[in-house]
Amino acid sequence: MGDVELAFWTLLIIWGAGIPVGIYAFVHAALQRADAFTAADKLSKPAWLGITGGGALVLILFRGPMTIFWIAGMVAVLVYIVDVRPKVTEVQKGSSW
Helix, strand or coil: CCHHHHHHHHHHHHHHHHHHHHHHHHHHHHHCCHHHHHHCCCCCHHHHHHHHHHHHHHHHHCCCCCCHHHHHHHHHHHHHHHHHHHHHHHHHHCCCC
16 A cells, blocks of 8 residues: 555545534534533533534535645534533533532
8 A cells, every 4th residue: 555545545534534523513512501501611502503513514515634624624623522512511410419
C-alpha cells in the first residue's frame, strides 16, 4: 500500500467517523433540558442546536476532511462533545448525596 493510498483511506475513515459524531452531538443537544445549558454557564439550547445541527449538516454535505468548511463543522461538534456535553450532563445529574 502506497503513501497516497494510505492517506486516502485514512482521510476517508476520518470523514466517515465525523458524520455520526455530528449527528450524535445534535441529537444529544436536542434531548437535554434547556435550563441545563444556562445552569452549566454555556450558550442556550437553541444556540447549541444551531451549532451542532449546522456542523452535522456541513459534515454530511462537504465531502472530505480537507475543506475548511468540513474542518469548521468538525470543530463545532467536537467543542460540544468535549466541553458542553459533560457540563450539561453533570448539571442534570445533580448532587449524588
